[in-house]
Amino acid sequence: MQFYSNSNDFYQFIQEIHDEKLCIIISDTLGKDVVRKLEMNKQIYSIYISCNDRQDHENWTKDFQKIKGIYTNLRAIHDAFRRDIRQEMDNLTSIHILSNEIQNQPFSCSLLLREILINSESSEEMKQSFIEFSRYHYAGNANELNRITQFENDGYNQFSSIEWYTRECFLSAMIHRALRLVDMEILVKIAFFISDLHKQINDLHTKSTDHEKLTVYYNQVISNEQFQNFNMKINDIISFRTFLLTTIDRQPSFNLAKQFTNDSNLTSILFRIEIDRTISSFPFVSLDQLDYYHDSDRHILFSLNPIFQITQIERIEENKLWQIHLILIDNNHEQLKARINSIQNEYKNLHDFSTLGRMMIKTNQLDKAKDIFQILLKTTSNTNNIHRYLGYIYEKIKDYSRALSHYRSSLDGELQNKPVNHSTLAGIYAHIGMIEKEQNDFVQASKTFTNALKIVLNPHTLDLSMAFILMNNLGEVFISKGDYPNALKSFQEALKASRKSNSLKLEIVADIHQNLSLVFDTLGQNNEAVQHASDAINIAKQKYGENHDKLKKYQDQYNRITQKLQLST
Numbered sequence: 001m002q003f004y005s006n007s008n009d010f011y012q013f014i015q016e017i018h019d020e021k022l023c024i025i026i027s028d029t030l031g032k033d034v035v036r037k038l039e040m041n042k043q044i045y046s047i048y049i050s051c052n053d054r055q056d057h058e059n060w061t062k063d064f065q066k067i068k069g070i071y072t073n074l075r076a077i078h079d080a081f082r083r084d085i086r087q088e089m090d091n092l093t094s095i096h097i098l099s100n101e102i103q104n105q106p107f108s109c110s111l112l113l114r115e116i117l118i119n120s121e122s123s124e125e126m127k128q129s130f131i132e133f134s135r136y137h138y139a140g141n142a143n144e145l146n147r148i149t150q151f152e153n154d155g156y157n158q159f160s161s162i163e164w165y166t167r168e169c170f171l172s173a174m175i176h177r178a179l180r181l182v183d184m185e186i187l188v189k190i191a192f193f194i195s196d197l198h199k200q201i202n203d204l205h206t207k208s209t210d211h212e213k214l215t216v217y218y219n220q221v222i223s224n225e226q227f228q229n230f231n232m233k234i235n236d237i238i239s240f241r242t243f244l245l246t247t248i249d250r251q252p253s254f255n256l257a258k259q260f261t262n263d264s265n266l267t268s269i270l271f272r273i274e275i276d277r278t279i280s281s282f283p284f285v286s287l288d289q290l291d292y293y294h295d296s297d298r299h300i301l302f303s304l305n306p307i308f309q310i311t312q313i314e315r316i317e318e319n320k321l322w323q324i325h326l327i328l329i330d331n332n333h334e335q336l337k338a339r340i341n342s343i344q345n346e347y348k349n350l351h352d353f354s355t356l357g358r359m360m361i362k363t364n365q366l367d368k369a370k371d372i373f374q375i376l377l378k379t380t381s382n383t384n385n386i387h388r389y390l391g392y393i394y395e396k397i398k399d400y401s402r403a404l405s406h407y408r409s410s411l412d413g414e415l416q417n418k419p420v421n422h423s424t425l426a427g428i429y430a431h432i433g434m435i436e437k438e439q440n441d442f443v444q445a446s447k448t449f450t451n452a453l454k455i456v457l458n459p460h461t462l463d464l465s466m467a468f469i470l471m472n473n474l475g476e477v478f479i480s481k482g483d484y485p486n487a488l489k490s491f492q493e494a495l496k497a498s499r500k501s502n503s504l505k506l507e508i509v510a511d512i513h514q515n516l517s518l519v520f521d522t523l524g525q526n527n528e529a530v531q532h533a534s535d536a537i538n539i540a541k542q543k544y545g546e547n548h549d550k551l552k553k554y555q556d557q558y559n560r561i562t563q564k565l566q567l568s569t
Helices: 007-015 031-039 074-091 105-118 124-137 142-153 158-165 170-181 184-207 224-230 250-258 334-347 353-362 366-379 384-396 400-417 423-438 442-456 464-481 484-500 506-522 526-544 549-568
Strands: 022-027 044-050 067-071 095-098 214-223 237-240 243-247 266-275 284-286 299-304 307-316 321-329
Touching: 007 031, 022 031, 031 044, 044 074, 067 074, 095 105, 095 334, 105 184, 105 237, 105 299, 105 334, 105 353, 124 142, 124 170, 124 184, 142 170, 158 170, 158 184, 170 184, 184 284, 184 299, 184 353, 184 366, 214 224, 214 250, 224 266, 243 250, 250 266, 266 307, 334 353, 353 366, 353 384, 366 384, 384 400, 384 423, 400 423, 423 442, 423 464, 442 464, 464 484, 464 506, 484 506, 506 526, 506 549, 526 549
Parallel strands: 022 044, 044 067, 266 321
Antiparallel strands: 095 237, 214 243, 214 266, 237 307, 243 299, 284 299, 307 321
């Protein structure tokens, strides 16, 4: 918090803020001119007028959207501050939709992230590591540093996690940011607290004997574009990647939702949530005296990433406000269970951050995946797999020097614990060979592919599906070296191995035929060249359909050879 009595210093401070939002308390003596300047500044989130007489200012303040209220005492301003900061946090909460029509990958990421976080370990060592991390990030912020010291000295334990979370200090701010951005640096440090918070909510929920149905409310404001992209429908599944704080009383949420209905760029939503413990075991708790501030508002706090089904969508308040009816569900819901089983079958271990990294790779969120594995590289003892995933990420973004460094680190680590013909090594050699090929280091690439082939052709580790891919890659290296006889041999062996393989990859088989066509053409065996070019086209049509860039490439090769044949006759 900053205090200013000089207007020039105040304006200078505002101009230096770029990536944060400001809440401003100003005295009524500064008046309309100052507010007009603040209203135009994008960094100003809200303005609060402090005065002795509300009636003197109620008329002119109606013209300014960012003025949240006129207050005659500091307690009222403090409460409004908390309300609006909480609202801004809510507005940034990540929402994900699972529809029968669209398989939403971020929804799956949220499911997996929840499993990882709520099953994280909690220890005094982790707490101390988080405290050091927090002190570093809040250096210079005296208020938060004092709270961090209280957190350290006041004997925090699992049974005080709700109180600390609802205090709305460094803890809740970091949790909101980490969950919204999947900020791995914070998540790894704060996972112990998220796990403790879930456990306290779950324990209280399990012990509760109150099984009455409940209706609670939650409001969120999102951009029009985001709302349209959600394309919500009845029976869709919706998740909130947060510990969702709702009110039992409709009016507070309704009033907050109404505040934004006049902004044409935003969509204001009031969620009406039904809770029936007979159909959902998802944990939640009535805060009552558990809330740090002991608010008069009655709140229900859900555990991380609550999931609901949409039962009704309607417009209210002269079509200015959306009211969306939800019902709480759990992992036994048929559609949700199918998604969880799909994730389980694909990734096996759902309690490991590396699994989240693998999912990020699959969904092409390579920056996030890189962040995850770089953090794990610092916190994990066995780093062989982590180096391999980082190598793959850097290979995908064509940063070949870093990719090679990580692949070689993975290879060195594996060779310390595994025999030289272990199947794991073949995949690492294959990736290293591909990078050496891209870097035009053809001599080394041929040696690396040969090392991989020795492993996959070994009777004890035979893998023909990988063998024909490696033979094709080796053949392409021979072409690059101008060694066409050995290239021909490699491609013919690749074609033979592909026919014996149980895992037939048509795109690779089409490439083999295309490469054979090129080699036969170079060696002057035109009829064979035409036949393989034709085979490449036919296989590509099976794989890609009639319209694809690769099909055009194969067709061009076929046309070029047939034209040459026609000219020679």
